[in-house]
Amino acid sequence: MAYKIVASQCTGCxxxxxxxxxxxxxxxxxxxxxxxxxxxxxxxxFDEPQCVSVCPVDxxxxxxxxxxxxxAKK
Amino acid sequence: MTAALTQTPKAKNFQRLKALGLSVTSTIQHQGCxxxxxxxxxxxxxGAGAGDLPEEIWExxxxxxxxxxxxxHYYARMHVAVAPACNIQCNYCNRxxxxxxxxxxxxxxxxxxPEEAAKxxxxxxxxxxxxxxxxxxxxxxxxxxxxxxxKTFELVAKKxxxxxLCLSTNGLALPEYVKRIKDFNVDHVTITINMIDPKxxxxxxxxxFYKHKRYxxxxxxxxxxxxxxxxLEMLTAEKILCKINSVMIPGINDEHLIEVNKAVKSRGAFLxxxxxxxxxxxxxxxxxxxxxxxxxxxxxxxxxxxxEGQMNMMRHCRQCRADAVGLLGEDRSSEFTKEKIAxxxxxxxxxxxxxxxxxxxxxxxxxxxxREKELKEIAKENSELKILVAVATKGxxxxxxxxxxxxxxxxxxxxxxxxxxxxxxxxxxYCQGGYGEEEALETVIRAIRDCVAVFVAKIxxxxxxxxxxxxxxxxDRFAYxxxxxxxxxxxxxxxxxxxxxxIHPTKKEDALIRQGALxxxx
Ligand code: SF4
Ligand code: SF4
Ligand code: SF4
Numbered sequence: 001m002a003y004k005i006v007a008s009q010c011t012g013c014x015x016x017x018x019x020x021x022x023x024x025x026x027x028x029x030x031x032x033x034x035x036x037x038x039x040x041x042x043x044x045x046f047d048e049p050q051c052v053s054v055c056p057v058d059x060x061x062x063x064x065x066x067x068x069x070x071x072a073k074k
Numbered sequence: 075m076t077a078a079l080t081q082t083p084k085a086k087n088f089q090r091l092k093a094l095g096l097s098v099t100s101t102i103q104h105q106g107c108x109x110x111x112x113x114x115x116x117x118x119x120x121g122a123g124a125g126d127l128p129e130e131i132w133e134x135x136x137x138x139x140x141x142x143x144x145x146x147h148y149y150a151r152m153h154v155a156v157a158p159a160c161n162i163q164c165n166y167c168n169r170x171x172x173x174x175x176x177x178x179x180x181x182x183x184x185x186x187x188p189e190e191a192a193k194x195x196x197x198x199x200x201x202x203x204x205x206x207x208x209x210x211x212x213x214x215x216x217x218x219x220x221x222x223x224x225k226t227f228e229l230v231a232k233k234x235x236x237x238x239l240c241l242s243t244n245g246l247a248l249p250e251y252v253k254r255i256k257d258f259n260v261d262h263v264t265i266t267i268n269m270i271d272p273k274x275x276x277x278x279x280x281x282x283f284y285k286h287k288r289y290x291x292x293x294x295x296x297x298x299x300x301x302x303x304x305x306l307e308m309l310t311a312e313k314i315l316c317k318i319n320s321v322m323i324p325g326i327n328d329e330h331l332i333e334v335n336k337a338v339k340s341r342g343a344f345l346x347x348x349x350x351x352x353x354x355x356x357x358x359x360x361x362x363x364x365x366x367x368x369x370x371x372x373x374x375x376x377x378x379x380x381x382e383g384q385m386n387m388m389r390h391c392r393q394c395r396a397d398a399v400g401l402l403g404e405d406r407s408s409e410f411t412k413e414k415i416a417x418x419x420x421x422x423x424x425x426x427x428x429x430x431x432x433x434x435x436x437x438x439x440x441x442x443x444x445r446e447k448e449l450k451e452i453a454k455e456n457s458e459l460k461i462l463v464a465v466a467t468k469g470x471x472x473x474x475x476x477x478x479x480x481x482x483x484x485x486x487x488x489x490x491x492x493x494x495x496x497x498x499x500x501x502x503x504y505c506q507g508g509y510g511e512e513e514a515l516e517t518v519i520r521a522i523r524d525c526v527a528v529f530v531a532k533i534x535x536x537x538x539x540x541x542x543x544x545x546x547x548x549x550d551r552f553a554y555x556x557x558x559x560x561x562x563x564x565x566x567x568x569x570x571x572x573x574x575x576x577i578h579p580t581k582k583e584d585a586l587i588r589q590g591a592l593x594x595x596x
Contacts, residue, residue, distance in 0.1 A: 013160065014219070015161070018159075046286045048286075048288065050286060056160060057169065
């Protein structure tokens with residue numbers, strides 16, 4: 001249903017936080033995390049997931065495979 | 075006929091700039107300003123040429139340690155790290171560390187909230203009257219963190235209105251914020267511009283994040299370049315002083331930087347600072363891993379010389395860290411950590427600060443007078459000879475540092491035109507353990523081996539011998555004197571010996587630019 005941030009990769013730069021259209025990203029002890037309940041994979045807002053696009057470290061904002069993909073509500 | 079009798083405002087400014095050690099040749103001709111229409115405001119009209127410096131711009135520059143080579147002997151700036159996010163990627167940057175445009179790669183600074191940052195600024199300013207400039211440069215891009223950046227400015231301006239504000243940016247978001255920059259009375263902005271051609275740019279920037287989309291390749295570089303130049307034009311139209319930083323990357327943008335120099339000059343940039351790429355595999359940057367080398371000291375100087383005919387070059391930049399405190403070259407940040415600030419009692423005393431500035435003015439005038447005197451002497455000589463000398467100094471424009479304690483050397487080029495400051499060579503990394511004393515000395519020699527002499531306040535007999543063996547004369551007879559004055563007397567003597575056939579000047583080997591992050595001393 002959502003993206004997640006790989007904690008060991010995150011530099012804590014905060015670039016992703018203000019870009020999220022759903023306010024799903026929050027700071028936790030110097031690094032950042034995504035609230036899976038709020039993340040919509042940016043569907044309905046942008047063509048690409050904003051956290052992925054802005055993050056300076058590749059493969060840090062990734063699909064959380066433990067959850068089903070997000071589906072826009074009808 | 076003396077200059078004093080015929081001084082036009084322009085001539086006065088010319089002299090003032092000379093006193094600052096800024097080059098003024100190009101700006102008098104005011105190139106790049108031919109057309110009235112067409113390019114309109116962008117190419118001219120901003121009065122950014124230094125020879126035409128309006129009074130208010132002169133006021134802004136004269137005490138700024140980063141812009142005025144003269145002022146950096148007396149005044150200090152500090153940076154606070156409130157802006158961690160960035161909106162582009164540079165191949166010489168690893169975002170685990172601070173912005174490589176403004177600091178050295180591989181440096182990490184303590185991130186502060188705007189409130190903590192403001193407190194730090196006031197704490198430093200109340201203890202160090204020389205602190206006149208606050209800069210925000212990172213650790214990411216200040217304009218990718220607009221709220222934090224402008225909040226910090228607001229808090230500082232309220233309590234310490236005499237502190238100048240400046241900021242450095244990669245330029246991508248600049249056009250959106252020119253108005254706020256103006257409203258906050260920010261008087262200096264630095265933009266890092268490494269190219270104006272997307273073909274060059276795609277080798278430096280893998281991507282930019284713009285309007286909710288990640289762009290790559292030439293497209294990314296094109297967007298970045300357009301935004302940078304637009305931002306520059308908007309700033310100069312608002313009469314906000316604008317400096318350009320460029321990172322010289324051999325084989326990628328070295329020759330191209332001459333084009334960049336013309337482009338930024340014609341858009342009213344006030345200074346152009348070409349810095350060497352600093353790159354090592356352990357920085358974990360793209361360039362570090364691909365083995366992209368930085369320029370040698372001679373390559374850097376040659377490029378700076380080529381651009382000097384175009385506009386003012388800044389040669390004293392040391393790529394200091396984003397939270398450095400103190401006179402340039404002297405880092406006192408370890409005295410002002412988050413923890414220590416909390417316990418400092420604030421006593422912001424504007425009187426002491428003004429008294430210090432008065433004292434400095436007198437000192438500066440004295441120094442300028444000394445230099446003028448010597449210059450008249452040497453102007454009589456007729457020779458094409460140019461030599462480099464290294465100087466160990468703690469500041470104040472004097473030869474006042476012990477060779478063994480020097481963390482860096484200032485390099486001057488001497489000729490019959492007098493002495494010209496051309497840059498710094500850092501040697502600090504090597505003096506901090508991990509290296510034996512002999513290796514340390516070796517490294518110092520490599521850093522200054524293009525010089526014929528090194529001026530010191532004092533030097534031990536061992537290093538003296540090693541230096542002489544390497545063909546570098548050690549000179550301590552000018553201890554505690556003004557650098558320029560000493561330089562001119564030394565050059566006169568040197569010239570005499572050359573003419574008498576006692577010395578045969580040979581081509582010196584190129585020097586190495588130290589690669590590595592500045593580690594603050596404790
Ligand atoms: S994918 Fe979009 S909605 Fe989800 S956390 Fe990232 S920015 Fe927010
Ligand atoms: S952009 Fe990436 S590195 Fe920066 S805080 Fe977000 S997840 Fe971490
Ligand atoms: S602008 Fe600065 S922080 Fe951003 S990628 Fe380039 S060097 Fe790094």
